[in-house]
Amino acid sequence: MREKKQRMAERDTGGSAGVATVAPQSSIFNQQSSIGSQVRLPFRTAFRISVQGIRIRLGRSLVTVSGVVLGIAFLMSNLTGQLIKNGVAAKREARQQATLMAAMVRAEIGDVRDKNLAVLVCGTLRPYETELLSTIVAAKPAQLRGLGLTQEGVTPATPSTLGAGAGVLLVLGDAPSGAFALEELTQGMTQKVVLEAEAARTYAGKAALEAEASAVRRELFFGAQHEQQKARMAKEAQQAHARTLWIVVISLLVTVIGVSNALLMSVTERFREIGTMKCLGALSSFIRLLFLIESSLIGAAGSLMGVVAGAILPLLAYGFTYSFVTVLGSLPYGWLMLAGAGSAVVGTLLAVLAAIYPATIASRMLPASALRSTV
Amino acid sequence: MSNSDLFAAEGAADKHGYVIRAVDVKKVYRMGDSETHALRGATLDIHRGEYMSIMGPSGSGKSTFFNMVGGLDKPTSGKVYMDQVDIAQLDPYELAWLRCRKVGYIFQSFNLIQVMSCLENVTLPMSFAGMDDEEAREKALGILERVGLKDRALHKPAEMSGGQQQRVAIARALANTPDILLADEPTGNLDLRTGEEIINLFSQLRKELGVTIITATHDLKMLKASDRIVWIEDGLITRVTTADALDIQVQEIH
Ligand SMILES: Nc1ncnc2c1ncn2[C@@H]1O[C@H](COP(=O)(O)OP(=O)(O)OP(=O)(O)O)[C@@H](O)[C@H]1O
Numbered sequence: 001m002r003e004k005k006q007r008m009a010e011r012d013t014g015g016s017a018g019v020a021t022v023a024p025q026s027s028i029f030n031q032q033s034s035i036g037s038q039v040r041l042p043f044r045t046a047f048r049i050s051v052q053g054i055r056i057r058l059g060r061s062l063v064t065v066s067g068v069v070l071g072i073a074f075l076m077s078n079l080t081g082q083l084i085k086n087g088v089a090a091k092r093e094a095r096q097q098a099t100l101m102a103a104m105v106r107a108e109i110g111d112v113r114d115k116n117l118a119v120l121v122c123g124t125l126r127p128y129e130t131e132l133l134s135t136i137v138a139a140k141p142a143q144l145r146g147l148g149l150t151q152e153g154v155t156p157a158t159p160s161t162l163g164a165g166a167g168v169l170l171v172l173g174d175a176p177s178g179a180f181a182l183e184e185l186t187q188g189m190t191q192k193v194v195l196e197a198e199a200a201r202t203y204a205g206k207a208a209l210e211a212e213a214s215a216v217r218r219e220l221f222f223g224a225q226h227e228q229q230k231a232r233m234a235k236e237a238q239q240a241h242a243r244t245l246w247i248v249v250i251s252l253l254v255t256v257i258g259v260s261n262a263l264l265m266s267v268t269e270r271f272r273e274i275g276t277m278k279c280l281g282a283l284s285s286f287i288r289l290l291f292l293i294e295s296s297l298i299g300a301a302g303s304l305m306g307v308v309a310g311a312i313l314p315l316l317a318y319g320f321t322y323s324f325v326t327v328l329g330s331l332p333y334g335w336l337m338l339a340g341a342g343s344a345v346v347g348t349l350l351a352v353l354a355a356i357y358p359a360t361i362a363s364r365m366l367p368a369s370a371l372r373s374t375v
Numbered sequence: 376m377s378n379s380d381l382f383a384a385e386g387a388a389d390k391h392g393y394v395i396r397a398v399d400v401k402k403v404y405r406m407g408d409s410e411t412h413a414l415r416g417a418t419l420d421i422h423r424g425e426y427m428s429i430m431g432p433s434g435s436g437k438s439t440f441f442n443m444v445g446g447l448d449k450p451t452s453g454k455v456y457m458d459q460v461d462i463a464q465l466d467p468y469e470l471a472w473l474r475c476r477k478v479g480y481i482f483q484s485f486n487l488i489q490v491m492s493c494l495e496n497v498t499l500p501m502s503f504a505g506m507d508d509e510e511a512r513e514k515a516l517g518i519l520e521r522v523g524l525k526d527r528a529l530h531k532p533a534e535m536s537g538g539q540q541q542r543v544a545i546a547r548a549l550a551n552t553p554d555i556l557l558a559d560e561p562t563g564n565l566d567l568r569t570g571e572e573i574i575n576l577f578s579q580l581r582k583e584l585g586v587t588i589i590t591a592t593h594d595l596k597m598l599k600a601s602d603r604i605v606w607i608e609d610g611l612i613t614r615v616t617t618a619d620a621l622d623i624q625v626q627e628i629h
Pocket residue numbers: 404405406411412413431432433434435436437438439440
């Protein structure tokens with residue numbers, strides 16, 4: 001290996017000297033008789049040449065890119081639409097729940113306006129509980145004392161001051177309430193009504209509290225119904241999903257075929273260029289790499305554009321039908337990011353997949369094809 | 376010198392050896408049922424540093440002979456030795472190495488890579504040879520200067536005349552300082568005067584670099600500039616003459 005390097009170096013210096021000055025016939029490089037082995041080029045070189053090719057043939061490349069854009073935009077818009085629909089549906093459901101719960105609160109204490117209320121939050125609020133709280137805050141109670149949450153319109157309180165003067169105590173959140181004693185919480189309430197958004201809550205303190213009838217406990221819980229509804233919706237969503245899935249798959253297949261076709265044409269158009277490169281010492285693997293890089297760049301560019309288009313269009317469409325506030329407020333952004341990244345990867349991979357056949361054809365082209373003077 | 380001496384010259388020329396020896400090379404192209412015998416057994420020794428022209432009517436097999444001799448295609452039978460190495464024995468990596476460094480190809484239709492500038496066209500074979508970019512650039516500029524196109528280095532081939540393009544192609548063929556320049560009708564697409572410039576350039580390069588030049592041509596001026604003229608007819612080498620003997624032969628062609 002080292003010997004070969006040295007020989008190459010000799011040839012090169014011999015060469016530059018030969019151009020500048022007069023080298024006699026017996027110069028060293030003419031005496032070399034053994035044949036070396038061509039090295040694989042660094043990826044960088046292939047990348048540079050690919051980019052150059054795309055830049056120069058920009059028009060053609062853009063047509064190929066647009067094929068990818070369409071396919072990926074279709075995929076992405078389906079995913080985004082699904083996410084928006086789910087988000088809006090969840091939001092709606094939460095609002096329904098909240099409305100029901102608010103009605104229950106009203107049934108206990110009448111109009112919330114100018115009343116004293118207390119709220120205990122254990123853990124984090126569920127979406128419908130958040131809705132409920134904002135409904136109550138919006139109804140302008142005289143005072144809303146809260147423990148375990150900080151929100152505008154809620155006065156912070158300790159367990160012993162929470163109940164003072166309140167007509168109802170709401171117990172919300174997804175964590176157990178075992179740390180609190182109901183006796184302490186309901187201290188000083190004008191009417192000891194406890195509304196719980198979860199079934200079978202237990203409290204610390206005296207065990208047979210209900211027997212003492214010191215407080216009325218009611219459930220604000222619509223969980224079972226909620227689960228049923230959820231299951232029904234999931235089933236519906238799945239059916240819709242299966243329906244769109246095969247359309248998406250077909251559209252992606254069309255994209256692959258389109259890219260493949262465009263690259264095949266590009267190969268036939270460039271047969272002389274490819275042949276020439278082979279005459280100049282390009283390895284077949286290098287030619288293949290050129291086309292694979294070109295295609296992956298086209299795929300990546302097209303995918304990115306497709307992802308952006310496929311995210312924005314459904315947002316606009318749903319934004320006009322519902323409202324932008326609802327749509328943007330209920331969108332699961334994490335999932336949206338994931339869908340975008342996934343679509344971009346799929347688009348790039350499909351473009352590379354589409355390039356395998358044309359790249360193989362190109363790499364098998366004979367160097368002699370460069371010599372043919374007529375196309 | 377008799378004809379047989381010219382076919383396989385021994386003696387003085389042997390000191391430098393043969394660059395290429397073709398022994399009974401046959402090539403058959405098969406297209407479906409039909410067979411084309413493009414070469415029917417061509418034997419020829421090419422001396423190091425000589426300037427050889429190949430003559431023959433269209434379709435006689437000149438380009439086919441070129442492809443065999445330049446390692447671009449493999450013969451159906453027979454052997455081609457380049458520097459005593461049978462090129463049929465080489466693996467794809469060695470063949471690519473040989474095309475990259477041993478042989479410089481020049482084409483009738485120039486075959487410059489249109490998307491690249493002249494300079495990039497010349498540095499491309501150097502990149503293939505693994506030379507680093509800066510060094511390749513320096514060397515390419517030197518060669519372009521040698522062919523008189525240094526100031527045009529950054530132009531695209533499409534912006535240049537045929538003669539200029541062919542000179543870039545020659546610069547590219549010289550990129551890795553090859554032993555052999557193979558030119559298939561290099562003046563075929565050029566007018567008489569630019570053709571003459573190319574011929575002069577070949578003669579100078581041979582003197583300066585000692586490179587072996589093999590051309591196929593119908594160009595009388597090119598024939599006159601060459602050391603030996605090989606006549607191919609219908610896939611066979613029929614005559615090998617010196618340029619001096621040409622004057623008489625010319626009558627026969629025309
Ligand atoms: N790739 C090929 N496939 C099939 N037949 C071929 C191929 N290349 C050459 N031939 C045939 O081989 C014969 C010799 O062709 P070749 O190109 O060597 O002629 P040539 O002497 O170079 O002609 P010209 O002066 O027109 O360039 C012709 O009959 C041609 O049709």
